[in-house]
Amino acid sequence: MPRLVLYGNRESGYSYKVKLALTLLGLEHEYRPVDLTIARNHRPPEFREVSRYGEVPVLVTDGEALVQSNAILMHLARTTGQLRGECDPDRTVEWLFWEANRITFSISNLRFARYFTNDTSPDVIAWLESRARADLDRLDEEFRTKDAFLLGSTISVADIACCSYLFWPEQTGIDYSAWRNVRAWLDRIRAVPGWAPPYGLLG
Secondary structure, three states, X not given: OOOEEEXXXXXXXXXXXXXXXXXXXXXXXXXXXXXXXXXXXXXXXXXXXXXXXXXXXXXXXXXXXXXXXXXXXXXXXXXXXXXXXXXXXXXXXXXXXHHHHOHHHHHHHHHHHXXXXXXXOHHHHHHHXXXXXXXXXXXXXXXXXXXXXXXXXXXXXXXXXXXXXXXXXXXXXXXHHHOHHHHHHHHHHHOOOOOOOHHHHHO
16 A cells, blocks of 8 residues: 655645545545744755645655645545546536635635734725635535535545635634535535544644
8 A cells, every 4th residue: 555644734724625535535644744834945854845836735655746735636536436426527627626716715815814814904805705605605506406415426526625615614704504505515524424624634
């Protein structure tokens, strides 16, 4: 079995995606937390050696490093044959690109602006929240015609990608009560054997 090492950070939804996928797949791995408050050029040498962009997550497989969370998810789905959904593989790629451009961008930046800083202008916060609400509307609409997951009856990397930043609602300041279908989808994800919340997996 390949030796897997995951570099991540407990506040990173991108790290959570990969950690959750590894956990649901039952893949043994070593988790090495990275302190992102340290300047990039002062982070541990072994991390800087494998992180081409100086970011988390990084998944190292037998010495070969793979970066960017959605690329790692696609790699895991391809190499294990699991978490692939039941649709055309192109639908998986669509959702991963949509998530990178839309929901994770809006939710993660809104979370950062509201929870980690106090100097973001109200106009920027209002714009991020408006975009986040539009993205939640889109997800809610998707589940008006689905009663399981994004790509079929079982969880896939598309679900893992799209849900990653949604498990910190108290930090983004968004109440999900207006999105009944999104809430039900998140409950289905919570019910998947092996699921745990971000801090439960990332420490």
